[in-house]
Amino acid sequence: MMIAPRAIALALLLAGMFAGMSAASAQRLDTRFSCSDTRSEMGEKTIYADSGEFRLDGDAIETFRWESSLFRSTHGFDCSIDMEDGLHAEVRDETPRVTWRVSLKDAADARFQRGYDFGRRLNCTIRLEREGDSLNIRPTCPALCGSRPNFTELSVNLKTGTCRYDE
DSSP states (O other), X not given: OOOOHHHHHHHHHHHHHHHHHHHHHHTEEEEEEEEEEEEEETTEEEEEEEEXXXXXXXXXXXXXXXXXXXXXXXXXXXXXXXXXXXXXXXXXXXXXXXXXEEEESOHHHHHHHTXXXXXXXXXXXXXXXXXXXXXEEEEEOGGGSTTSOOOOOEEEETTTOOEEEOO
């Protein structure tokens, strides 16, 4: 039995399209999370609370929202970031791991728009590292945190929603 050249060409074209679709879907992130943890730090009760929604398709940011809070018995701090802060994303596919780097286009302007009138380091990068069902969220973003040093670093299981705060 001989297979027609057109059938072979069509099969190769479809295989290429499906391979491209799986590579493209690997660069897609669509998750929501809500996490909290209570700890004792230097003898003081400390509560961490984080919630967010990330939808990225390659370098395109469709939705990005994260609120990260730290509460102590006498005071609390909070950081937040969303689409109105002027975000930029880069993606790297290092199969089986995909990493997004989300940063502010203009950190000084984003900080000013929030009404912060005192100096702070103006860097802001949030790395999202997905490997399998695990999403590691690694922030270096003091620009949007008022007087708090940074967002909280954590990991989220994308299937179960279970969170783990890094020490």
